[in-house]
Amino acid sequence: MPSSKIAPVQTVQLMHRKNFLGRYAGWNKIAWDYVGYVQHVRRPQDGDSVYRWVGDCAVCSNPPTYRVYSVAATNRVLKVWNTAAGVIALLGLGAILLGIFAPVDNAGAWIGSGVGAVFLGLTAIGLAIDYFGFIGPGLSSSGHPLHRLVLPDDRDLSPPA
Numbered sequence: 001m002p003s004s005k006i007a008p009v010q011t012v013q014l015m016h017r018k019n020f021l022g023r024y025a026g027w028n029k030i031a032w033d034y035v036g037y038v039q040h041v042r043r044p045q046d047g048d049s050v051y052r053w054v055g056d057c058a059v060c061s062n063p064p065t066y067r068v069y070s071v072a073a074t075n076r077v078l079k080v081w082n083t084a085a086g087v088i089a090l091l092g093l094g095a096i097l098l099g100i101f102a103p104v105d106n107a108g109a110w111i112g113s114g115v116g117a118v119f120l121g122l123t124a125i126g127l128a129i130d131y132f133g134f135i136g137p138g139l140s141s142s143g144h145p146l147h148r149l150v151l152p153d154d155r156d157l158s159p160p161a
């Protein structure tokens with residue numbers, strides 16, 4: 001769960017894409033190489049204003065800036081977001097069931113809308129998995145941005161005491 005990784009001193013990894021063009025990595029495969037290192041960012045206390053953090057890029061002198069939210073604010077956003085996404089998905093499921101079992105006009109539209117809502121809700125839940133209270137470039141797991149900010153997978157990378 002991402003919320004267990006959300007800490008007052010957040011361990012992140014700012015990565016810089018090394019290649020301008022995709023590198024050939026076998027038939028029908030293109031690789032993008034990133035370089036970067038682990039950094040520790042102190043989040044604001046709950047109730048304090050949002051912190052602006054300029055990453056320390058290992059490659060370039062133009063690192064991106066991120067808005068950093070407190071642990072409590074991050075957890076609140078995740079809770080609201082996941083609740084809303086769950087409600088949307090459940091409404092979609094309800095619309096599908098209505099379209100199948102209830103004597104409604106235009107059952108196909110109910111089912112189609114329901115499938116759309118379920119898909120939307122599940123997509124929103126998937127987006128929330130990536131959220132850890134930082135807003136800025138390179139946070140999505142899609143595409144190949146110049147900078148990417150990720151939570152390191154290695155759990156031993158704890159901040160210095």
Ligand SMILES: [Zn+2]
Nearest residue numbers: 016057059060
């Ligand atoms: Zn850079």
